[in-house]
Structures are given as structure tokens and as C-alpha cells.
Amino acid sequence: MKKLWVIIFLTFFLTGCFDYQELNTRAIISGIAIDYENEEYLLNLEILNNKKSEGEENASAKTYYVEGTGQTISEAFSNCHLKIAKEPYYAHLKVVILSESTANEKLKEVVDYFIREPSVRNIFLPVVSKNAAAKEILENTSKENPVVSTAIQNLILDNKANDTVSVLKDFEVFTEELINPYLDGYINTISREEDTLYLAGIAVFKNMKLATYLDEEETSLLNVLKGQTKNYVLNNNQSDNVTAIGLYDNSLNLSFTEKGLVFKTKHQASLLETTYSLDLRKKESYEQLQREFEPILKDKIAALLQKLVAKQIDLLEIQNTYYKKYKKTLDNWYTLKADIETTITLNKNGLTFEVIQ
């Protein structure tokens, strides 16, 4: 009899039924857009519709949107929740889109909210909407992309060709960069052309404020220097002949000398196209191409570095590298002279040895 009482007691208290909820009583939020206008947050939630859609033409009904405003981000969320008939569920959150004004003025508040909130898993992708409000981006559904947050996630994570401009960085990694005194944080930007969404470079942050943008070309080069792309195309169309090589394996070594900074970059490259009459059975042909491309790449890196120095943005982790080597801070890094040494090793020629004349 005693055992029976134990079983009855445990049945009521050890099942966790108190918090139990059916899937269809939950509003699964997959994307959030945060705009900041007139000293007020405008929040938009993209909610997955778990009712079956009726026919293909109704594809857009896969999601619905809820809007709320508030003086604080918590108030805006609270006002959004008032318009949802179900229990908001944030564990499947994929993307948070910040408008330019939010990124510039309210990033600290947004980061604090998400990092503190237990219902949110901090592995979503933060992005900044460029040349459009965050809400416009989130509601930019199409037949091909009925769930915008999934489309953005795919653009960043799944499209291998995008690895030149995409930054694989979840919210937690981004937060670590923001609060690390030796790093400046950066995340992807999303823009749109008619109904098409595309990655438009990166937004760079300094002291919890939006400092500047890097366009697609600059972002690609940054990814090369950080060894995060295998698809960077370098062109040489200065003469009548056109040549393009692809940098597929890249590394950067930063060292500190008495004179200043030395950036040594090494790149493995493959020949993509050329109109030169080259015989690729000969070693000299490769060396000739390498000699041509190295100054081109060096100039590009110098131009990028010049922009970063002008804005005092440390995206190449100069301060962090210095701190890790010497356990000291290097606040005046942007005043130091920088030397760039570039080495390209062309070691793939594709399927042909000779150029078609």
C-alpha cells in the first residue's frame, strides 16, 4: 500500500506536466526584426504557421507577422505577445535583423536583452538591414522563399559560393567580440533588390556602435585575410589579356617589429581563366602569373587596410594578436607603419595545359 502511495505521489510531482504544452499551442518564432524610430522600438516577429497551407498558391501563409512597439525592448516584446494567441516559443529563433538605427543607437540594449533572456537560444544569426528597414527585410516573402528567416540563414550558412561575403557567426560569438576589449565586432548585412534578398557585405561595430560598412568586395578580401573563404576570384584585366585566378587557401601572419606592423599573407591559387598564350607544362608560366598577381593583391590589401586605419577599426585583430603575444595593450596600432608581403602559389591549372588560341 505504501508503495502505491509513493507511485501516486511521484506521478503527480515528477512528470513535469505543470509546464507541459502541445506543439500547436505554441507560436514558433523564427525571425525577429528590430527597428528603432522616434525613440521607440518597433518589433516584428515572424511566426511559423503550423496549420497546413491550402494549395501551393498559398505558400506565403507559411508564416505570419506580429508587430509591437515599446520604449524598451522588453515592452516591445510584451506588446507583441499581446497579439499572439499562443505561447511564444523562441527556441527555434534563426535570425534577428537589426535596422541601421538600432545597430547604431541601441545595440547594447538589444545584446543585453538577448543574452539575459533564458527562452532564447543564443545561436541565432544577427544581421543588419542595409538600405531598408528591418521590418521590410523580414516581411519580404516570396513564392521561392516563404520563410524569410530560413532564406537568410541559407544565404549565410548553406550557400558555399557565398563564403566570400558571408560571415559564419552566431549571436554568442558576436557578443564575445563586442565585449572583448581587443576586438571589434562585425556581422552580415542584408539588403534587397525588388523581391530578392542578398548579402551586402558586413556592418562593423566599435564600442557598441555601428562604425561603418564594408561592401561585398572589401568583405571578400577580409575573409581572404582571415582564411575564411575558398572562392575568392582575383582578376587581372589591365592589359589586353584577361586572367583570373581563384584563391582557395589563405593565411595571414601578423608580426610586430620596431618599425611597425608586418602583414605576411600566403595564398594557394588555381587558374580560372586566361587569354595569355601560356604553356602550363612549364614552371615559368606559373611564376609569371604569380608575379603578376602578387602586386594586384597587395594593392587591394593596402587599400582595405587604409580604410580600416582611417576608421580605427581593428578587424584584422592587431590589438588581440599583440595582447596574446606580449600581454600588453596596443592602443595606437593605427599610427604604426604597415608593411605587406604577399605570396601567391599558383598550383592548379584546371583541366588544360594550353590556352585555346
Add this chain to the structure above:
Amino acid sequence: MTNSKQIAITYFLGRALFIGFGFSLLCKMLQESVWVSALIGTVIGFLFLLFLQKYKEKHHDETILSKIAFFLFNLFIFIELGFILTTFCSSFYLVKSPTWYIILPIPFIIYTLTRKGVQTVLKVAESLFLGSLILYVLVIFGLFKEINFSHFTPILTKSLKDILLGSCYFAIYSITPFLLLWKVNTNKNLAKMYLFSMLGIILIAVFILGVLGPNLAKIYRFPEYMTLKKIKLFNFIEKVENIISISSLLDLFLTMAICGINLKDLLPDKNKKIVYPLFLGLLALVIYYFSIHYEKQLFIYTYLPLILGGGIIICILTSLIHKKRKH
């Protein structure tokens, strides 16, 4: 106690005080150097346990004073573990359940276990050990590719004083639950098993630092749980942090059970009837005193290593006093 039972119980005990308290405080104190302190702390703890084993062999008499000291020590740890359990469950598992509802079955189960005796707790630990170990291995596989090795450098950024203090804190957090086995007949391998248990703790500290980074690890209340959120197995098994951290709940639960047995054994025979009301009362204290008074929580969070260290010293001193009187 058989070797397998001892391995199992020491594996669970060693981790109990790190959840929500140990890791969080050490990450805040030491940042990049947390793993260094974990290593030094393990050595300190190992040596201290060796000393305690020798001491125990020579001094197995008990006085009323030493009994009272050990009783109070267990009382405090029971409350402390109850508090960690409540906070952990209400933060991540049963977010909407009232605290009293979460904690209500705990004294009942612990009372049942204390009635059955220490052998039952050891058998429970033995049977849960393999499952917990499998979850641990899953964590290692799931998190290994998430580690950023640059988070471990530069080494030794903190002063020697901070590192030594952190090491002492680590040793106190890890040894305290082992002291609960003072009255249990353990075999001579206890110190070696402590090393096995600490290997697991050091790896967790390394994963927290490697995955979250020093700056993020220091701001989280439960950095070990936040690290688990990153687990992705074979690119499709994810959101498993709640399943995996059940292992942490088992640590707390089994340590509370050992505490409960000590409390019951230390009570005079005529007072054995108050064991269940005592457990209930202690956990009510957790709900209606510690859980709602944030300043009390902060006090314990900050001074826990000192309180525990003081408790250990008092327990040893009380038995030394007795020895001197005997002479």
C-alpha cells in the same frame, strides 16, 4: 564499498558544487587562467584528501563537538544544494512552475533513500553512472569542434595571488562533497578517484573557456549550461542541452542524498522521527528565504568557498581538540 560504487559516487559528488556557483565564480575571477587554477586546485585537493585519509585512519573517535560541527556542515551543504537545484530547475526546466512545486518531491525521495541507507544510494549512483558517462562523452564529441583555441591565450594573465586563490577555491569546491563520505567506509583509493572526478571537471572548465571565451564565460550565471547550447551532433542533433544537463541534476540529487544520510545518522536515535520534517523544513528555508532574497543568494555566491573552507577547518579542529584532551 566496492571500487565500482566508489568510482560512481565520487564521479557525481565531485561536480555538485560547481554547477551555477563554482564555474561561474572561477570564470569571473580567472578568465583565461581558469584551467591553470583547475589544475593546481586538483593537486591541492588531491594532497588534502591524502592527508585526510591518513588522518581518518588515526582519528576515528567522535566527540559531541565534532558531531555537531559535522551536522551543521551537512546542514549547510544540504541547503546549498537545494538552492542550486531549485535555481537550476526554475531557470531552464520548469520555468513556469512554482518553486515549491519543483522542490516538493525532493525531501520525500531523499527521505526514502536515507531510510534504505547508504548502500542504496551507492547502488543508485552505480546504476546511473554509465548513463551519465555516456552523456559526458556526447558533450565532448558535440563541443570539440566548437572550441576556439585562441581563447586559452595568453596564459597566466592574472596575478599569482589570484591564481592561487582561485586554485584554493577550486580545491574547496571539489573536496567539500568528498568530506561528506567521512562517515562512510571508503577504500584507500578515494584520492585516486578524486583525480578521475576532477579530470571531468577540468575538461568542463576547458570547454567553457574554449567555447564561450573568457569574456562571455564570466558574465553567465550558468556558463556550463550555456556551453551545452552549442552542441550539434552530426549536424542534425541539436537542442540537447536540457537532456544532457540532467546529469548535473543527478550530481545534485545524489550529493543531497549522501548529505541526508549523514544528517539522519548524526541525529540521536530518539530524534530520528524528525528527519523528514527536517528535510522539508530545510528546503522550505531555501524557497522562502534564499530564493526570494537576492542579497542572501549573492552573499552565498561570493563567500561560499570561504564558508565551506571554514566548515572543513572547523570539522578537523573539533576532532583535534578531542585528541588533545585524551592525551
